[in-house]
Amino acid sequence: MRDLGRRARQAARILAHSGTDAKNKALTVAAQALRRDMATILAANQSDVTAGQGKGMTPAFIDRLTLSAERVEAMARGLEDIAALTDPVGTVIAHFERPNGLLIDRVRTPLGVIGVIFESRPNVTADAGALALKAGNAVILRGGSDSFHSARAIHACLTEGLLAASLPEDAIQIVPTTDREAVGQMLAGLDGAIDVIIPRGGKSLVARVESEARVPVFAHLEGLxxxxxxxxxxxxxxxxxxxxxxxxxxxxxxxxxxxxxxxxxxxxxxxxxxxxxxxxxxxxxxxxxxxxxxxxxxxxxxxxxxxxxxxxxxxxxxxxxxxxxxxxxxxxxxxxxxxxxxxxxxxxxxxxxxxxxxxxxxxxxxxxADGGEFGMGAEIGIATGKMHARGPVGVEQLTSFNYRVRGSGQTRA
Structure with a gap:
């Protein structure tokens, strides 16, 4: 797990200054791979669904877990929609000039490394990976054991896109185990590698994340x-x-x-x-x-x-x-x-x-109440807190900002 964090941090440094064209190419190639490998993805998903049914999961849970040709196509379109969005990185969101002549810009920057912990929805693999990439972030995805095979099949398509665009393969990583201890290690921050955690799942998962996380959390509470x-x-x-x-x-x-x-x-x-x-x-x-x-x-x-x-x-x-x-x-x-x-x-x-x-x-x-319906291409979740992100968490919400101050020799009295 620590190695995943180290590699994600290295990838984040490269992504922070990667061009829009490269990120968009990765997304469009990944979308093509999703369509091409649809049969493989659906077969992996059927394995997950069959196992879930054997465990007596509720129909609503099975619905969240189940993929279809239409849902895989929706994932592919979502990646293409994200590629079509304006790249937020480097956008000047405020500009002002001080009386002493200093010129100050507030500019969008990537967050860094995002940890996404989700349960039964395999489409989160594509949505979270794509949104993080477009915003210049590396991401570590930890899906639930119930969607393990589906998530890995989808992740393979994302990796293909990264390689085709000459971007680091470690920009989108998936935790290769269903061991719950991996969640605890992510919540501890992987030795400072993770900048923010986003939970996507039920009340018990979100409660655990908020209780144990040692890094900032974009809270997604239940939808009552x-x-x-x-x-x-x-x-x-x-x-x-x-x-x-x-x-x-x-x-x-x-x-x-x-x-x-x-x-x-x-x-x-x-x-x-x-x-x-x-x-x-x-x-x-x-x-x-x-x-x-x-x-x-x-x-x-x-x-x-x-x-x-x-x-x-x-x-x-x-x-x-x-x-x-x-x-x-x-x-x-x-x-x-x-x-x-x-x-x-x-x-x-x-x-x-x-x-x-x-x-x-x-x-x-x-x-x-959905990022795709809001024109965001997709979403990682609906943030119900009030700090940093609120509502659908899309590309812009996965950025921070810094201040860039230009002077002409000014000194402070």
Missing amino acids: CHIYVDRDADLAMAIDVVANSKMRRTGICGAAETLLIDRAVASSHVEPICRALADRGCEIRADEAARALFPAARTASEEDWRTEYLDAILSVRLVDGIDGALSHIADYSSNHTEAVITNNPAVVERFFNEVDSAILLHNASTQF
């Missing part, structure tokens, strides 16, 4: 996402947006977990919204007031308001308007993603100003 349907919402829109937010893919962090409905429209909105969800296979867990209007719902417990299901389950509660919605979200949100459905601009303004989450949406599905 809420939708508030206001009294001024269009019902047809609310049905479509809520159903998509919950059921498009239930196992992603942007899936809605709690639905809040304005009590003022409960009699007209609860039954059709809940019926649409139930018809799509969603289990409804509701408070007593909502259950009175949709008796097929199970009774929600206090724990339900705190649960990221990552499954076809949704908690439903009636609230007293925007004040009630804001209060509930403040008490239970993980500060990931929240949405409001309304045609009232004043309600939108309050929601946007008073909800303290990384991503806020108006009249749109929570499943848009």
Whole structure:
């Protein structure tokens, strides 16, 4: 593990001044390799999926683990999209001149070496490797044992791209073991080699990373996402947006977990919204007031308001308007993603100003909480903290900056 860190640090020094054309070539060749080796990747993935099914993993977990031809193609397109992005390294993000004639630029620079620890999603291998590379960083990837074979097959394509572009092979490394001790060594920083850790996984993984890490962490907490349907919402829109937010893919962090409905429209909105969800296979867990209007719902417990299901389950509660919605979200949100459905601009303004989450949406599905949907090409995760990066972690979020001061002989009195 220490050797991985040493080699990553050496690669980072080279990447810091590598040209945009070389990085883009590596990404486009890797994308071509993903398409060419699709059968190999899918076979490796099937091995992982079969093993997961044998362990009795939930359908939502298996969905996160499973690759298809469409998902591999999406990975390839993601690499090409990242290649098409503006290279952030060297971008002047501020310029000012002091009265004494000093010229000061604030310029984007790479972070250095990034450690990414993830669980079941094999696509993180491609997304994290590509984003780190475009931002001039080396990356060490430690995937979960459940996606081990898939991640290695994808990593081989990334390595091919690096070699084709004459970039260091060690710029994107994958931990070659499933031993959990490797995680502990990464969290300790590999003797100072790792500059930042990004966890991508469940609550227990993130909790361990935040507890044990001796290097900075871009926290990605659970996606306990809420939708508030206001009294001024269009019902047809609310049905479509809520159903998509919950059921498009239930196992992603942007899936809605709690639905809040304005009590003022409960009699007209609860039954059709809940019926649409139930018809799509969603289990409804509701408070007593909502259950009175949709008796097929199970009774929600206090724990339900705190649960990221990552499954076809949704908690439903009636609230007293925007004040009630804001209060509930403040008490239970993980500060990931929240949405409001309304045609009232004043309600939108309050929601946007008073909800303290990384991503806020108006009249749109929570499943848009995704770096690719934000035009970032891909993302490593959704950062829910407030230091350095917040929301989708894309290319720009994987850079730091320095100050470059130009003078003409000035001395300080």
